[in-house]
Amino acid sequence: MSAPRSEQKQSTISRRLDRNIEALLKRREEEARQSSRQERVADAITRFAGSMKFVYLHLLVVTLWIIFNIGLLPLMPVFDPSFVILAMVASVEAIFISTFVLISQNRMTEADDKRADLNLQICxxxxxxxxxxxxxxxAIAEKLGIEIETTEELEELKEQVRPEEVLDEIEEKMHRRGTTKPPPA
Structure with a gap:
């Protein structure tokens, strides 16, 4: 006994969907394998710096630093009574973390650009x-003698759209408005 039509359709859609998802995942895995060691290190540091473990670690270190340097624990001598060293370390760390975040954002932007290009091609x-x-x-309707109400919009939809003309029109309208980027979608 064969499956109902809706199950067959769902199965076809699922196979197509599964195939597309697998293709996308394989592509991402391949791109991850092709990334350099430096990019992987930058991504790992960025992931760690954006985690709660990072926050807890800093909370612990700063708390201990302050406790030692205000003299609450005499286990160690006070080594940074004005907290200048703490401020310097935090500043240098912020510079490096910002740089790693920017590196990761640049890679994400490249990936987004590739996806946008793919999306444009599909559209x-x-x-x-x-x-x-x-x-x-x-043409079929005309051949069969079926009268359809031809509207201006339908005739317009039958015309091929040239992407270059669309891009030129967008740029021209943006130029007339005095803006350099399109309005948010």
């Missing part, structure tokens, strides 16, 4: 296919 392909389908359906 352009889908727009082209939709235009072709509209033209084909209109």
């Amino acid at each position: 352009l392909l889908a727009e082209h296919e939709t235009t072709e389908l509209l033209t084909l359906v209109s």
